[in-house]
Amino acid sequence: MAGLYSGWNRAWVVAIGVLMMIVPAAAQQHDPFYWLGEINKASAVMVVERGIVPKELGSRIADAVRQVIATGDSPGAVRSGNYLVIEDALTKIGGPDMTRLHSGRSRQDIGATIQRLAMRDDLLAALDRLNAVRAALLGLAQKYPNAIIPAYTWGVQAQPITLGHYLTAYLSAFDRDAERLREAYARLNLSALGAAALGTSSFPVDRPRLAQLLGFDGVVENSLDANQISPIDTGAEAVGIASTSALTIGTFIADITQQYAESKPWFLLTEGELTGTSSIMPQKRNPSGLVFLRAQASTVIGHAQTFVLVAHNVAAGMSDYKPFINPKQGNQPNNVVRELTDLLDGFRLLIGTLAFDEARALDEVNADYSTTTELADTLQREADVPFRVGHHFASELVNFGRAHGLKPSDIPYSEAQRVYTEAAGAFKLANTNLPLSEAAFRRALTAENMMRVSQGLGGPQPAEVARMIAGQAARLQADRAWLDDQRSKLKDASAALDAAFSALRNP
């Protein structure tokens, strides 16, 4: 239905356009033909090293493999990911002896290996985009670390916090997601090659060497596990992380969305690429990008559940959950991770267009009574009034204020004194006079004061926010270094494979 949205309407069109300008994650990854070429190169090197194939034949096989790859790389060529199609091309070049390359292999282990090769890139791509999201959130946090905003519990204004505090909370969640992705990567970057159909073979295949040549950190040891069992749990783990990340993004979107129900939000999408208008309602500036992104996040979760369904209640060895499944099925773990990558990229864009109105946010805090916790705390801290007594006084003060349509700053001091006396009396305190001067009372009700006196580890006060921003920036930097490191290792392995493969040429 893409056609429904192309055309005249600037905002809608651009919204879609922008989302399309994000090069979809799937388009940036290698295709199965590429991976099959790498696998064939690695196999050629190994079968010669282990004497399964004589050097001379190995050289001819290498030539044929090289030709087939070159043909596939030429413009407009068909690039099959089916080994039997490739084998047919090899045989046409060099006769039936070419099939010795396949000694101790099967499409089953090739499929399992390609799935891991592709997923390893997919996980790294997701991490890359996750790091970009973290950078965008950090940027916003660094711009307004100490701006005061309302925070909510049960969906109701609870206490003021600072924007830096709010954003580092989400940064912590995305830091955990990065950790989960790295841990999944460690279980994933292992080779299935040489497992053959499921039980290895009678050829002296060197599985660790194949793994090394393909940049894997090791092998999936048990060959049945490699082909049949591990695709289920490693797939479920990957889609589970995608789903978890989408849930957190959805929470952030819900926070922003709730602003739009008000006539004057303090967090708004900058009018432009991600907003839309109406064909009938002249006043509308719709946060289309926000709605699209929420639907994308829900879809990631739904597709994660779809993979679980595809892998559910089928015996081992079935192909439902495997990468070489009906292409119409389209919900393999790789696709879900790629959808997460696209979601992260859209989210990063959205953060980039978020306009924050500091004054409006403070107005919202001042329009409600969310500083009264600190009034009770002040009474205990400075005047030794037990917490429950101060809490009761503050609660009655709120009832009075709301009943009279007053903001906290509008409540007469004399009324505060009266309410306190009643409250202290109800608890039978000896001294029932409000033990705060008017100035102290007024100060205790301001959000600025509440931020200043806050002193808990991890709280919204400037010192802690600065510390947490610095901490998250350091963690991001470390994660970026880790990612660079992995990519370097893969690049080095690829170069080493090319060198070993080239060396087959002249035996």
Next chain:
Amino acid sequence: MAGLYSGWNRAWVVAIGVLMMIVPAAAQQHDPFYWLGEINKASAVMVVERGIVPKELGSRIADAVRQVIATGDSPGAVRSGNYLVIEDALTKIGGPDMTRLHSGRSRQDIGATIQRLAMRDDLLAALDRLNAVRAALLGLAQKYPNAIIPAYTWGVQAQPITLGHYLTAYLSAFDRDAERLREAYARLNLSALGAAALGTSSFPVDRPRLAQLLGFDGVVENSLDANQISPIDTGAEAVGIASTSALTIGTFIADITQQYAESKPWFLLTEGELTGTSSIMPQKRNPSGLVFLRAQASTVIGHAQTFVLVAHNVAAGMSDYKPFINPKQGNQPNNVVRELTDLLDGFRLLIGTLAFDEARALDEVNADYSTTTELADTLQREADVPFRVGHHFASELVNFGRAHGLKPSDIPYSEAQRVYTEAAGAFKLANTNLPLSEAAFRRALTAENMMRVSQGLGGPQPAEVARMIAGQAARLQADRAWLDDQRSKLKDASAALDAAFSALRNP
């Protein structure tokens, strides 16, 4: 990843090929541009009839609408589904006055209407393919109505039944699915047009007339419901039916799949289009089509759940669950119904390649003790032995037979007599002699006898099977007639719209 599977291997390639040869349901349906054209034609007729637009201007609007449709219908033209793009084209032809066509409309009600127009065709297409599945099952049932097969409870052979009995059970479920689709259709084929943004308008828009012109059976009365509430529940209903149907298809697939775990199945896919081979295992003839179809069925269920997620916990008026959503989202109810249609078509193909081995099925029955229920029934019916006594005797007989590796027909009569005497004694019966002759005893243990003596309504005996096959055939015929009838009505409405629209030309 389609490329992974194209090429040399006949079976895999063809399996995919065949699934691709099924023209996907989405490709057979009208696009939003088409529906927008129909809606504009209907609006043009109505605004003139109701005097919202003078006849002369109506004639010019109609000309412009006609031109825009013709342009979109020309080869290679862009066919936008966005009204504002179309309006821009209309305005270029006839100036701002063209926009009076849009009086009392919005992209919101247009979107809701297109969604219903498209879904109405999608539901009819699904019904069409469901009817084809029913015809295929009926064909198989009519070919072997009385062939004996094992039936299972708790996954273990339970009793023999007949193939006609087995297949009419599934036919009953698909008959119920057809009923559900028709009932959903009745709630669906109602018009949202004229609801405008959500609150109708101050123009005297004639919503019932618009509905009539577009072939709807009526209107969605409340305009807020039309745009915002009903898309949720009617969407959830449609995907729920798709999910239910996929569950039943999955059950049938599981029945067939379990055959393949045996070295000699009695239900097999004919080797060919839907089966595959192995690059390494010479003996393999894989039921690839069966596995693909199961994954497709699971995917329908997962995508149905995805729509529920997309519509979940969002306030009214959000667009998550609506048809004019981010095209990347791709899980709208229409898509799920189209995936069901494709699943039904694949299932029909699969039924067409199912080869049934009558002798092998009977062997499977004879290899186990699933007729012993009738032995106990015979004892009560013919020799007045209480059921629990006969059941106990038969159970002990089975224990004896299995312990000695005997099939039912191999058990010596004398052993049966001995076992009976012990069983009758345990219940303290007066007569502890087996009250069946050897012939009667032998006969009571055959599957053929069990089918013959069965007499319950809806049972596996020939008379009931014949009656149920005839009944299902009649229900199928009625459903086909209903479908033809709906399509005729829609065709007639379309012709009437064209006539009324043509009449605008010369006012």
Next chain:
Amino acid sequence: MAGLYSGWNRAWVVAIGVLMMIVPAAAQQHDPFYWLGEINKASAVMVVERGIVPKELGSRIADAVRQVIATGDSPGAVRSGNYLVIEDALTKIGGPDMTRLHSGRSRQDIGATIQRLAMRDDLLAALDRLNAVRAALLGLAQKYPNAIIPAYTWGVQAQPITLGHYLTAYLSAFDRDAERLREAYARLNLSALGAAALGTSSFPVDRPRLAQLLGFDGVVENSLDANQISPIDTGAEAVGIASTSALTIGTFIADITQQYAESKPWFLLTEGELTGTSSIMPQKRNPSGLVFLRAQASTVIGHAQTFVLVAHNVAAGMSDYKPFINPKQGNQPNNVVRELTDLLDGFRLLIGTLAFDEARALDEVNADYSTTTELADTLQREADVPFRVGHHFASELVNFGRAHGLKPSDIPYSEAQRVYTEAAGAFKLANTNLPLSEAAFRRALTAENMMRVSQGLGGPQPAEVARMIAGQAARLQADRAWLDDQRSKLKDASAALDAAFSALRNP
């Protein structure tokens, strides 16, 4: 974890208390022992009528059945739902001949029958509570039919509507749910009894008579379908309706919840039973009941998906999806329907505590520009200005107003004139003077006017709201009559069964 919430805090405690005071749906339904008694009574009548059991023995069986029921009904007695436990009790009373009652039956068909007997009551109970929800919504609609409230698209204020309009939109959805429940009931109230294990039997069991005795409207014809196939699709249908209804309730909850993000909501839970306070924040009045209810709605959806998972990818005859499954499993369709019933009851309670602030709702409308659609409509209707021109003028007027922090009513007429002239010029209109007097201009921007001039079928204007309220009230009355009618029929059937069973006593 119930203990976490019992005690001192009034609101939380009472919130839970109230939810507990709702007698849970499960507690109001008959248990399997009861249904087994009814089934045994019906079987006793039928086996005598059909001569499977002689009258004299039938009389003795009936006596034993009566004794066993009486024993189970005595205080503190174990009430087994397992037929074999009951048969043991019968045999202890009357010897092995009692087991002839079971002729042509199995625990399989008994299980399938009990599931339908229980589900039939569950569906009727859900309908009963759904009708109560509709009555509560109708009451609210009748109280404030024409109160003006904002409506939203894309989560942003769109146009004013009336409360009666808003509520009748939801009433329409619940009316469709009632229709779906009645249609499911028609497919459900059919008897499986006599299907035996799956293939009926060689006894002349009269299945239609058994159905009649148990108040069923007919039989599930095919015996394999009765026990093995139909539990899947009828179960999936029932949980699908529950899920659909929960989605709609969740939408309503989201509408209300979004109010709470503002410091001054216009829709609030009356402080009391469904609201809570905070142990630390003195100002908090939390809408706990709303949050609980949303979690309950999400749980209904999750449990519906759980049933689908339980029935997914298992062969026919498996018991995963059947009623006589592991009691720890706890997600059978009946449970999900009962959870829906409890959700509906909680929702009804919540509607009862909703306090609506008419003035605040109008303020919210007046604080934004959602009437500007009508300004453009007025220009076309009264001054013949093409819609797109009026829309452009209004859009520019909104930009001016927002940039200057003005409400619609604050915009100087002279500025409106200036903006109009520019807009008309951009479209090259001949007349570029605003063709509305200041009074007409002001009036066009009021919500009251917009409601008054609205004239579409199903719109928010008083006449249509009154008509829709009356229509929904009539539909509710009809549904209540239908429900009473079904319950009467079941009561009559139960009395007829008791009479026929009593007649066995003295043959």
Next chain:
Amino acid sequence: MAGLYSGWNRAWVVAIGVLMMIVPAAAQQHDPFYWLGEINKASAVMVVERGIVPKELGSRIADAVRQVIATGDSPGAVRSGNYLVIEDALTKIGGPDMTRLHSGRSRQDIGATIQRLAMRDDLLAALDRLNAVRAALLGLAQKYPNAIIPAYTWGVQAQPITLGHYLTAYLSAFDRDAERLREAYARLNLSALGAAALGTSSFPVDRPRLAQLLGFDGVVENSLDANQISPIDTGAEAVGIASTSALTIGTFIADITQQYAESKPWFLLTEGELTGTSSIMPQKRNPSGLVFLRAQASTVIGHAQTFVLVAHNVAAGMSDYKPFINPKQGNQPNNVVRELTDLLDGFRLLIGTLAFDEARALDEVNADYSTTTELADTLQREADVPFRVGHHFASELVNFGRAHGLKPSDIPYSEAQRVYTEAAGAFKLANTNLPLSEAAFRRALTAENMMRVSQGLGGPQPAEVARMIAGQAARLQADRAWLDDQRSKLKDASAALDAAFSALRNP
């Protein structure tokens, strides 16, 4: 519906009984009252240490806390998990000053802390049961390491493997699950206490000290994250692992279940506790425990998805996904992990009753052609025939054998020679004579040979199986040591807390 299953029928009853004898995981864990006591003890120690409360008052608070705990521990006492109920009891003992214990706390951070305290025990309990499952699988593997069984691809017999190979594949998956649980534990065993409502407080609360006193490995740094964000992603992670583990268990169950469709399975539940009979079919020995367990596994997955739904599309600070939610909701992550624990325990029981029939498994292998891969491999390895040629020969041999109803061992050598000559000719080989003696040909087709000559890392041959069993045993031992270590640390922390709390008594 538990009553449905109590009673006479030994197997069903016992099946349920056994499942009930598994002390449900929930019953083995501490309740909220216990954790609230621990939290109050830790707070009492800290507020005195930090001077928030003077020593003397601290001593009185400690006495009151001690009294309240003792009261709750007395038989039949109500054990509230609501802090406000406890505070009321404290106040009754010591007056309003007792409420200073709550300085800088809220029910929000207490709730988040209890959730983590409980989940930490839940994760360790799941690990404990997972280790028991691994031990049971290891026991079976050690009993029959080299027994030959068929393995499958696409649901069709593929190649023989050994039971040790098969079981170590699953052991690898459970080893990964253990790794995931340990990684989740590291993210989970951090303290939220002192986060207060969400923004810490103005009291000098020492969060790291509170964490240490409660046995946490650290704190959840950001206080908003601690209460509002982390419960979503840590909850989703926990239920995701449960779902993943249930998927793997379901795969194993599907493997076993498929055996039951045959009249002679080679893997059977020992008749007894986990099997059932039929009230009507004398021959039935149903694997009820297997079916129950599959439904339990599906339910774990469904409840995991339910938690995701409960946390989906709600703004931060909502309580849907939190531990102190409506107790009727019942799908919090803790419950799902406890359901996993019960599932693991049932699975361990099931493994314990699995009877393996070595001869029958070998018969099944010998009845099919799954050794022909090795025939082709032998031809290449020993006679230098290119793999594809050998594969083609073997495939034609299978066609011949199946067409004539022959097992591999029955094929005449002369026919093999003929088929080879044709195959070699088709590939234009120089030598078209079968280059294997009859003995070599026969040997190449036996499963025993295929196991012996297999030499890949991780294959089914005895040496690799022995190595993998030893490896899995070592990993299990290490995991048990890790678990013991964690439990020791928690015990030590608990003792240290008690000591510090006791020291408050005499200041």
